[in-house]
Amino acid sequence: MGFEYALVHIKYTIPPAALLTLLYRPLFTKLDAYKIAFLVAIAVLSTIPWDSYLIRNRIWSYPSHVIVGPTLFDIPLEEVFFFVVQTYTTSLLYLILSKPTFQPIYLSAEREAPHGRWRYNRLAGQVFLLGAIAWGWRCIIEGGMGTYTGLILVWAAPFLLLLWSLAYQFILGLPLTNTVVPILLPTLYLWAVDTLALRRGTWVINTGTKYGVHLWDGLEIEEALFFFVTNTLIVCGQLAFDNALAVLHTFPKLFANPPLLPSPKILVLALLTPCSMYDDARLTGLKEAVHRLKQKSRSFYLASATFPGPLRADLLLLYSFCRVADDLVDNASTLEEAKDWIAKLHKFLNNVYSDTTTSPQLHDQVCDQFPLETQSALLQLPAAKISPKPLQDLLLGFEMDLAFSVASPIETADDLRVYAERVAGTVAQMCIQLIFHLYPSSLTAEDQRRIVAAGNTVGVALQYVNIARDIGVDAQIGRVYLPLNWLSEAGLSYDDVLKRPHHVRIESLRKHLLNDAFLLYENAKGAIEHLPVEARGPIRVAVESYMEIGRILRQDGFVVKVGRSTVPKWRRIIVAWRTLLK
Structure with a gap:
């Protein structure tokens, strides 16, 4: 022995x-x-x-x-x-x-x-x-x-x-x-x-x-x-x-x-x-969705790895649609072309949720009216699992984007909140709807609506972080998302932001926006704990990975570098791991 x-x-x-x-x-x-x-x-x-x-x-x-x-x-x-x-x-x-x-x-x-x-x-x-x-x-x-x-x-x-x-x-x-x-x-x-x-x-x-x-x-x-x-x-x-x-x-x-x-x-x-x-169209949609997420949001791509397989697929397809729709409008060469894309997207959603439009008819509309590289994102949208209103509100957010200019800026913080709710809060709402569809909950309908509303608030917080990060990038394309009354109080004009987006007084407004983002986040993040357990941790990772961008931006002397990740990969991994341990 x-x-x-x-x-x-x-x-x-x-x-x-x-x-x-x-x-x-x-x-x-x-x-x-x-x-x-x-x-x-x-x-x-x-x-x-x-x-x-x-x-x-x-x-x-x-x-x-x-x-x-x-x-x-x-x-x-x-x-x-x-x-x-x-x-x-x-x-x-x-x-x-x-x-x-x-x-x-x-x-x-x-x-x-x-x-x-x-x-x-x-x-x-x-x-x-x-x-x-x-x-x-x-x-x-x-x-x-x-x-x-x-x-x-x-x-x-x-x-x-x-x-x-x-x-x-x-x-x-x-x-x-x-x-x-x-x-x-x-x-x-x-x-x-x-x-x-x-x-x-x-x-x-x-x-x-x-x-x-x-x-x-x-x-x-x-x-x-x-x-x-x-x-x-x-x-x-x-x-x-x-x-x-x-x-x-x-x-x-x-x-x-x-x-x-x-x-x-x-x-x-x-x-x-x-x-x-195998369904070739679905595979193509998923492959293109993964490629878009890798290119456009490294934080969310890392976070997506924590979601269970079926939910991860639906979230990728939802992101792909939102990204394609946003790019169609943003990359339009004229205002008229951008409005035309929004009109086509409205028509697409109307057909998706119509009881009289057949799948072949929907397919024909997409193939006739949208570029080839965007078609899979539209056709693979998991529309049956989400309600139409958040998608329609998302398009209204795009319309607000087109209206923002020197002649028609964001006047107040309330205007900014409405915009953020439409372009980001809606996406958070749809993510939560997908979660409840895949993982039925014992929560009452009222409780579920409350959680969806809290998700909308978290989405607004994430959009504020996004705006705070991209002040310089947005200025290059002639856009300013800081409320006009904030600019006035700081002794700045819309044109000042376009010409000098890194002015020291603009940095103070960036911190103001980030403070609002974290206040909204702290008030709403508790609702995450009422999500089905299968999605609770992954959602925390997705949110925390993006809020980490805000934490870095709040550091004194930090300079945003266009085209480079705000949060290093090693730090994103640590944030994800710590978040899941909670």
């Missing part, structure tokens, strides 16, 4: 598991727990018979003085725990690294590639894995030095073959941070741990069943292969799971109202859905 193997866990496997748990805890969801538990169960159930066979046939062994004693089918309990902790740790690392990626947009990778390429990739992988199984079987039959390698391949390669056949295009299409990195990092770490354990004799590979080749001094090549293969199995299992979730959550016409914790049967059905059945 001994504690050598137990000490390996205490020193080397439990600490990284605990650290990753601490890092990911604010993001941990029921679905994450379900995925990890599912994979841990498969790992333990599939590894016990194989490991038991190796021990009984003296392929490897554990000296009695290094283990506590109790065994399961001749496997030391420390070894069984290794199956659990490795699967858990590698899974957590995968979840952390893949969280920023909106994976559904990679479902289209196969059809975007040159014709036939993906079929050959699938076939090449299948041939390779079948070859590995055949070679492993031959090694086992021949016995001798290749026995351990053969047993690894015959055990692991069939699982990899299944996962590859089901999810190969998803695996190949995703960024390396979702695939290669979560395999290599734990593999390198476990190679180092295994080297120490083999040198100390914590476990022993018996001679005659191994090649005697070392990857480096102390690390048998078979052990290196084992840890690489097992981590590949874990990550590919996570990828196949996420592939199925992406299909379930992205195509409501194929899978209406999938359960939060889908059964293995539903997951397999999703994986077996042919790519030819």
Whole structure:
């Protein structure tokens, strides 16, 4: 009896598991727990018979003085725990690294590639894995030095073959941070741990069943292969799971109202859905939405990663519509053209919410009246989940934008509040409507309306921050959003702001606007805590990420640099993590 193997866990496997748990805890969801538990169960159930066979046939062994004693089918309990902790740790690392990626947009990778390429990739992988199984079987039959390698391949390669056949295009299409990195990092770490354990004799590979080749001094090549293969199995299992979730959550016409914790049967059905059945228009809309959010709002893009999959998709599509509509008006070459775009958008919304307009008619209107690069944003708007009034008010906000000029400025703080409610408060209202649609609440209708109203106030606060940041940018395009009575009290005119947007007296007005923003925010942020729990933390992150811009702007001497992020990425990440911990 001994504690050598137990000490390996205490020193080397439990600490990284605990650290990753601490890092990911604010993001941990029921679905994450379900995925990890599912994979841990498969790992333990599939590894016990194989490991038991190796021990009984003296392929490897554990000296009695290094283990506590109790065994399961001749496997030391420390070894069984290794199956659990490795699967858990590698899974957590995968979840952390893949969280920023909106994976559904990679479902289209196969059809975007040159014709036939993906079929050959699938076939090449299948041939390779079948070859590995055949070679492993031959090694086992021949016995001798290749026995351990053969047993690894015959055990692991069939699982990899299944996962590859089901999810190969998803695996190949995703960024390396979702695939290669979560395999290599734990593999390198476990190679180092295994080297120490083999040198100390914590476990022993018996001679005659191994090649005697070392990857480096102390690390048998078979052990290196084992840890690489097992981590590949874990990550590919996570990828196949996420592939199925992406299909379930992205195509409501194929899978209406999938359960939060889908059964293995539903997951397999999703994986077996042919790519030819995917909704190309929806994938295009999502891909363009992600691109727009990355370009236009880095703070909100980071925050979007914290939202559950289905809600994240709807919010991306909503943002895409609002961004496209705003750009159509802002980028118009003349006032008349801008008004024409607003009129077309009004007509579009009327048709969307009309009982008599058919989908083909709506599609024809969008294709006839809007540029190609904007069409997916309009056609994929999740209009069925939100009421028309916030969208119509948003267009009224655009009309107010057009009216603002030297001849017709924002006169008072009340005028500014109305404008902010229309261009930003409406967006917050729609976000909350999407949340309540996806996650039905036990709150009364009155309470829900109160929360929506508070969301409107938070949206106003965020718009004030946006205006405070962009005083110089707005001045370049001839716009001033500071109330005229504020300017007058500071001894400034509309024209002064256009000519000298960084005047010291304008800085005092910037701080005035930021103070108003934080006052509104503090009064309304409590309503966030009454949102469904699935969205509560992510909404806090989205709001706090933007309010952090305001905090930086309030710092003495801070200078806004056009085209550069106001909040460094590392600071946005820290803000998000701290916010989720609350």
